[in-house]
Amino acid sequence: MELKTVKGMQDFLPEQAAKKQLIEETFRKVFERYGFKPMETPALEDFSLLSKKGAAGEAIKEEIYYFKDKGNRELGMRFDLTVPLARVVASNPSMPKPFKRYQIEKVWRYDQPQQKRWREFTQADADIIGTGSILAEFEIIAMTIDALKELGLKGKVKVNDRRLLEEVALQSGVKKEQLAECFRSIDKLDKIGKQGVEKELKEKGINTQILGQLTADLNSLQKKAKTAALLKELFEMLKENGVEQFVQFDLSLARGLEYYTGIVFEVVVEGPSIGGGGRYDNLIESFGGQQTPAIGISFGVERILDLLENKTKLENKTLVFVAPLKEEFNGAALKLAQQIRSLGIGVEIDLMQRKVGKNMEYVNKEGIPFAIVLGEKEVKEKKFRLKEMKAGKETEIKMSELEKLAKTVKSST
Amino acid sequence: MELKTVKGMQDFLPEQAAKKQLIEETFRKVFERYGFKPMETPALEDFSLLSKKGAAGEAIKEEIYYFKDKGNRELGMRFDLTVPLARVVASNPSMPKPFKRYQIEKVWRYDQPQQKRWREFTQADADIIGTGSILAEFEIIAMTIDALKELGLKGKVKVNDRRLLEEVALQSGVKKEQLAECFRSIDKLDKIGKQGVEKELKEKGINTQILGQLTADLNSLQKKAKTAALLKELFEMLKENGVEQFVQFDLSLARGLEYYTGIVFEVVVEGPSIGGGGRYDNLIESFGGQQTPAIGISFGVERILDLLENKTKLENKTLVFVAPLKEEFNGAALKLAQQIRSLGIGVEIDLMQRKVGKNMEYVNKEGIPFAIVLGEKEVKEKKFRLKEMKAGKETEIKMSELEKLAKTVKSST
Numbered sequence: 001m002e003l004k005t006v007k008g009m010q011d012f013l014p015e016q017a018a019k020k021q022l023i024e025e026t027f028r029k030v031f032e033r034y035g036f037k038p039m040e041t042p043a044l045e046d047f048s049l050l051s052k053k054g055a056a057g058e059a060i061k062e063e064i065y066y067f068k069d070k071g072n073r074e075l076g077m078r079f080d081l082t083v084p085l086a087r088v089v090a091s092n093p094s095m096p097k098p099f100k101r102y103q104i105e106k107v108w109r110y111d112q113p114q115q116k117r118w119r120e121f122t123q124a125d126a127d128i129i130g131t132g133s134i135l136a137e138f139e140i141i142a143m144t145i146d147a148l149k150e151l152g153l154k155g156k157v158k159v160n161d162r163r164l165l166e167e168v169a170l171q172s173g174v175k176k177e178q179l180a181e182c183f184r185s186i187d188k189l190d191k192i193g194k195q196g197v198e199k200e201l202k203e204k205g206i207n208t209q210i211l212g213q214l215t216a217d218l219n220s221l222q223k224k225a226k227t228a229a230l231l232k233e234l235f236e237m238l239k240e241n242g243v244e245q246f247v248q249f250d251l252s253l254a255r256g257l258e259y260y261t262g263i264v265f266e267v268v269v270e271g272p273s274i275g276g277g278g279r280y281d282n283l284i285e286s287f288g289g290q291q292t293p294a295i296g297i298s299f300g301v302e303r304i305l306d307l308l309e310n311k312t313k314l315e316n317k318t319l320v321f322v323a324p325l326k327e328e329f330n331g332a333a334l335k336l337a338q339q340i341r342s343l344g345i346g347v348e349i350d351l352m353q354r355k356v357g358k359n360m361e362y363v364n365k366e367g368i369p370f371a372i373v374l375g376e377k378e379v380k381e382k383k384f385r386l387k388e389m390k391a392g393k394e395t396e397i398k399m400s401e402l403e404k405l406a407k408t409v410k411s412s413t
Numbered sequence: 414m415e416l417k418t419v420k421g422m423q424d425f426l427p428e429q430a431a432k433k434q435l436i437e438e439t440f441r442k443v444f445e446r447y448g449f450k451p452m453e454t455p456a457l458e459d460f461s462l463l464s465k466k467g468a469a470g471e472a473i474k475e476e477i478y479y480f481k482d483k484g485n486r487e488l489g490m491r492f493d494l495t496v497p498l499a500r501v502v503a504s505n506p507s508m509p510k511p512f513k514r515y516q517i518e519k520v521w522r523y524d525q526p527q528q529k530r531w532r533e534f535t536q537a538d539a540d541i542i543g544t545g546s547i548l549a550e551f552e553i554i555a556m557t558i559d560a561l562k563e564l565g566l567k568g569k570v571k572v573n574d575r576r577l578l579e580e581v582a583l584q585s586g587v588k589k590e591q592l593a594e595c596f597r598s599i600d601k602l603d604k605i606g607k608q609g610v611e612k613e614l615k616e617k618g619i620n621t622q623i624l625g626q627l628t629a630d631l632n633s634l635q636k637k638a639k640t641a642a643l644l645k646e647l648f649e650m651l652k653e654n655g656v657e658q659f660v661q662f663d664l665s666l667a668r669g670l671e672y673y674t675g676i677v678f679e680v681v682v683e684g685p686s687i688g689g690g691g692r693y694d695n696l697i698e699s700f701g702g703q704q705t706p707a708i709g710i711s712f713g714v715e716r717i718l719d720l721l722e723n724k725t726k727l728e729n730k731t732l733v734f735v736a737p738l739k740e741e742f743n744g745a746a747l748k749l750a751q752q753i754r755s756l757g758i759g760v761e762i763d764l765m766q767r768k769v770g771k772n773m774e775y776v777n778k779e780g781i782p783f784a785i786v787l788g789e790k791e792v793k794e795k796k797f798r799l800k801e802m803k804a805g806k807e808t809e810i811k812m813s814e815l816e817k818l819a820k821t822v823k824s825s826t
Contacts, residue, residue: 003504006457014450021451033754035731035761037427038434042533044419067480091416098764120455131764241751318448338654341446348448351511351544
């Protein structure tokens with residue numbers, strides 16, 4: 001029983017962990033190309049911060065890991081990386097702006113576990129703090145398109161503006177005090193369909209006319225809604241940079257979190273969402289900081305891992321296996337392994353005192369591309385045969401010219 | 414109040430976070446060179462696992478973040494990465510051996526916060542599971558020496574064997590049932606000194622004669638203790654590979670954790686310990702797995718960060734800043750930035766609509782090495798001047814030949 005992982009959480013064994021790491025490295029690379037810098041914050045935050053009205057409110061207690069520590073402090077495991085960022089910015093008012101940070105770390109939610117919904121998962125976030133310029137929206141979207149490309153994913157960024165949705169909703173007879181509830185229902189469109197949303201709206205006593213507007217295009221909306229202009233400008237910029245085919249206006253995109261104040265986006269790949277974000281110009285002020293415009297995006301690393309899992313086949317980073325023929329050649333094997341490692345090449349040696357046949361079985365199973373067997377002859381003559389496992393080809397190499405080995409091994413990968 | 418980090422925990426702002434990341438990447442590189450593969454496990458584990466007798470025992474409850482979740486499960490935040498590893502191995506008996514995994518993740522301890530002692534910190538662990546061969550001890554130590562070198566640290570690995578310490582203690586009149594208590598006191602030698610340990614031993618009714626033995630060298634011990642032979646063999650191997658000067662025998666090294674069964678080590682740099690480990694051949698079996706020999710090492714990333722903090726000056730990964738002269742050149746600036754980014758170069762553009770002077774102040778403060786100002790002339794003539802900030806040197810570059818820019822920028826770093 002106690003040998004299982006905690007309910008709703010998972011281990012990443014080597015093959016999966018290596019792919020996960022590759023995804024995270026890709027984000028790091030792309031984020032840095034856009035001038036974002038890394039940051040880390042603690043897994044635990046004061047519950048009073050997590051439950052602040054501007055963040056998630058008192059109700060969040062039911063959806064997170066909440067507890068009191070031995071000093072009777074009310075704590076919670078962070079449920080996202082945006083609230084900790086807002087805390088850092090609010091408490092460091094002298095930080096130079098724009099503050100462009102990325103953070104790739106785990107978060108925890110006490111959700112009901114479902115398929116592909118974990119209680120622990122990894123977010124890759126990038127945020128721009130301190131500017132209200134539409135250039136920031138452009139950068140976040142352009143960066144997202146780059147990241148998709150680098151990950152080998154065909155996806156789209158759906159874009160909307162909360163204020164536009166609000167304007168259209170009010171024009172369609174939704175009352176101002178019903179807006180939040182109305183958006184919460186619209187947000188479920190993918191899950192429960194148009195009929196489901198209609199039913200919910202009716203139950204809440206909200207005018208359902210809005211549903212007929214949700215597929216409207218931006219040009220037609222521009223004629224009747226003032227708040228369409230900013231989106232129009234953003235789409236022009238994206239077009240000028242030749243990436244408009246990766247972006248799609250979607251008036252039905254509401255996004256659940258209440259802290260968004262303007263443009264919002266969602267990243268979809270073959271249907272499922274792998275990330276989203278938007279502008280949240282009031283969050284930092286609501287934490288007691290200065291009025292500070294902010295925008296960001298958050299990717300779900302495990303969701304991307306699911307998409308890539310069956311596609312990507314990773315190379316083994318161990319390139320050479322050194323097998324002594326008998327125990328007495330252990331010393332020579334060690335020495336050779338150390339010399340090859342000093343050239344920056346990944347090497348394993350036999351740690352199990354196995355016979356050559358068993359060792360070659362292991363090498364094949366692990367997908368290690370090259371093997372060396374060391375016996376009396378090799379030690380005496382100070383040369384060995386480097387066997388390329390797949391081709392069966394052997395190359396003779398002197399112990400004194402390991403650069404030849406490095407060349408052969410590196411050219412094969 | 415709620416804008417502070419939780420007691421005993423810290424944020425890593427960009428400069429520190431980038432250094433921390435560099436340390437973690439270095440470990441990853443060295444671990445992979447020795448054939449270790451990555452793994453991740455959840456932050457939370459069942460308390461019944463963490464408190465198992467072979468692991469840390471029931472008393473650990475006082476030293477960890479322990480709580481019950483909404484489903485009334487007793488959980489704890491992991492206090493190390495070895496117990497989760499033992500769980501994974503015990504529950505996957507068919508895993509091919511040797512299983513060489515590394516894991517770089519955060520752990521949590523409810524310690525009394527002191528200077529340089531955090532309640533959240535990062536461990537970089539590497540373990541070899543499934544072999545009792547002394548070659549595994551060699552690999553762990555050789556890898557540690559490589560890691561120190563790559564990190565630019567001058568350190569030593571102190572090595573001992575628990576069984577040797579035990580043998581000498583018994584010869585010195587310590588009773589068998591007093592061994593654990595005796596080692597616990599000896600472990601405090603660095604903190605409370607020889608007199609302090611002597612006082613503790615006396616209070617516990619333990620023969621203090623052992624204290625006279627702790628500085629003995631391995632050769633003299635070999636004459637009176639059978640269990641010195643394995644250490645002797647290990648030191649011979651290290652000598653043959655020319656790394657004996659980085660290793661030091663130390664009979665007083667006990668290491669607190671009870672699960673160690675054989676050789677133990679500790680890594681010290683200029684005094685402070687930055688890591689340690691040893692052989693724990695019974696832990697996996699005590700979790701209900703098969704009898705499985707195991708050995709590993711654990712580095713404290715924050716301790717290394719403290720050592721490097723004032724030494725390492727990291728290069729800014731943003732190499733170019735693009736500043737439009739007026740708002741009307743934003744589009745051209747964006748386009749240029751995107752083109753340079755597509756060459757893999759980190760670029761920031763002005764997101765604050767600042768004047769050129771302010772922008773150059775920002776560029777200097779952030780240490781960005783190159784800047785481009787775009788105005789009417791540049792846009793019209795399709796060329797610009799790339800300014801090297803330190804030297805003040807300017808190079809004229811056509812928009813159509815950005816490879817020239819890439820060459821200049823990359824050669825400067």
